[in-house]
Amino acid sequence: MxxxxxxxxxxxxxxxxxxxxxxxxxxxxxxxxxxxxxxxxxxxxxxxxxxxxxxxxxxxxxxxxxxxxxxxxxxxxxxxxxxxxxxxxxxxxxxxxxxxxxxxxxxxxxxxxxxxxxxxxxxxxxxxxxxxxxxxxxxxxxxxxxxxxxxxxxxxxxxxxxxxxxxxxxxxxxxxxxxxxxxxxxxxxxxxxxxxxxxxxxxxxxxxxxxxxxxxxxxxxxxxxxxxxxFPMGIDFEHYYKAGTRVPVRTLATTFRQQFGAQKLVLSVDRLDYSKGILHRLKGFAAALERRPDLCER
Structure with missing residues (x-):
């Protein structure tokens, strides 16, 4: 077949x-x-x-x-x-x-x-x-x-x-x-x-x-x-789970930790399309900072 x-x-x-x-x-x-x-x-x-x-x-x-x-x-x-x-x-x-x-x-x-x-x-x-x-x-x-x-x-x-x-x-x-x-x-x-x-x-x-x-x-x-x-499409769990053990990934993670220190990194990946809710995410992030000013620059 x-x-x-x-x-x-x-x-x-x-x-x-x-x-x-x-x-x-x-x-x-x-x-x-x-x-x-x-x-x-x-x-x-x-x-x-x-x-x-x-x-x-x-x-x-x-x-x-x-x-x-x-x-x-x-x-x-x-x-x-x-x-x-x-x-x-x-x-x-x-x-x-x-x-x-x-x-x-x-x-x-x-x-x-x-x-x-x-x-x-x-x-x-x-x-x-x-x-x-x-x-x-x-x-x-x-x-x-x-x-x-x-x-x-x-x-x-x-x-x-x-x-x-x-x-x-x-x-x-x-x-x-x-x-x-x-x-x-x-x-x-x-x-x-x-x-x-x-x-x-x-x-x-x-x-x-x-x-x-x-x-x-x-x-x-x-x-x-x-x-x-x-039939909800899942993800390749093993692929991403094992990725964290690879040397290039660990090296990049170390670089990020050194670059950002104690700061939290918020990541969102999408193409520019009105259906992706990008503006809503930015507004949500702005609202979080307004409610929690202690998070600013952290």
Whole structure:
């Protein structure tokens, strides 16, 4: 059995400088979370390499190098990156799922690009899939892909995991393409979410939009039974536990102690995004200092 992971991004980043392309392992949350699976079973990964590449010779070179690591690139045009990824994914689905309704910037052409790229991934996947393979589709950028694969291969084992919140029906229903997205997701045999709340929101949306028969963790759709459940992604405890014993880490810790002395170090790591609550954290820290002035400069 092989597992084919299909995600918007490959776990290998491309960077370009002075006309040369360099390869580097991605440190993103999705790539890190699935790293152990990639070593436990024969796994192939299909996704965008993260860089716009037009030159055919460069595309061939990238494909050859990545295939040695069982990574298979899907190349996107600049327009597809702008309209599918920056447009529909990041300006519509992302704020909708995070309850930032006022941040949604809807444009019909971005939905058309979303359709186009999901079909592009479908065509690439069909070239890789073998009998007996398990396909595991990752996240909101590819919500139509399970349905496309199901139509082409009715007996294929398909899983889908939604790595961000799934909103309540009251918010999800404002999406013009809500029915198409739900039908796409229901092409999977198993649909996973991080929390039971997200799972219940999805089941509620499927029931109210598509009028399907639902149980606690099952949906009856198109003469099939789809399992829906919560699978919170954990961390690699052993990796971080053992990291504290490594010489480079201990050396850096000693440097920090010498630099800060008795001062407490507060650390928060996130990319600059309105959903990360960075401003709220800063306000919380400021409020703590106002209430406890004895902590200032400590």
């Amino acid at each position: 092989r597992v084919l992971i299909i995600a918007n991004r490959l776990p290998m980043k491309l960077t370009q400088s002075a006309g040369r392309i360099a390869f580097k392992r991605s440190e993103g949350g999705l790539a890190t979370g699935l790293a152990s699976l990639h070593t436990d079973v024969e796994t192939h990964w299909l996704g965008w390499p993260g860089l716009h590449v037009e030159d055919d010779a460069q595309r061939t070179h990238i494909t050859e190098v990545m295939s040695r690591h069982s990574f298979h690139p899907v190349f996107l045009t600049e327009q597809q990156i702008e309209e599918y990824y920056e447009g529909y994914c990041n300006n519509v689905v992302w704020p909708l799922c995070h309850y930032f309704f006022a941040y949604i910037q809807y444009d019909k052409k971005t939905w058309e690009a979303y359709l186009e790229v999901n079909r592009l991934f479908f065509e690439a996947a069909m070239k890789l899939i073998r009998p007996g393979d398990v396909v595991w589709i990752q996240d909101y950028q590819l919500m139509l892909l399970p349905g496309l694969l199901r139509q082409a291969m009715p007996s294929l084992s398909i899983g889908y995991f939604h790595h961000i919140p799934f909103p309540s029906f009251e918010l999800f229903r404002v999406l013009p393409e809500r029915a198409d997205i739900l039908r796409g997701l229901l092409g999977a045999d198993l649909i996973g979410f991080h929390t039971p709340d997200y799972m219940r929101h999805f089941i509620s949306a499927a029931y109210r939009v598509l009028n399907v028969e639902c149980d606690l963790d099952e949906i009856h759709f198109d003469k099939r039974l789809i399992q829906v459940n919560a």
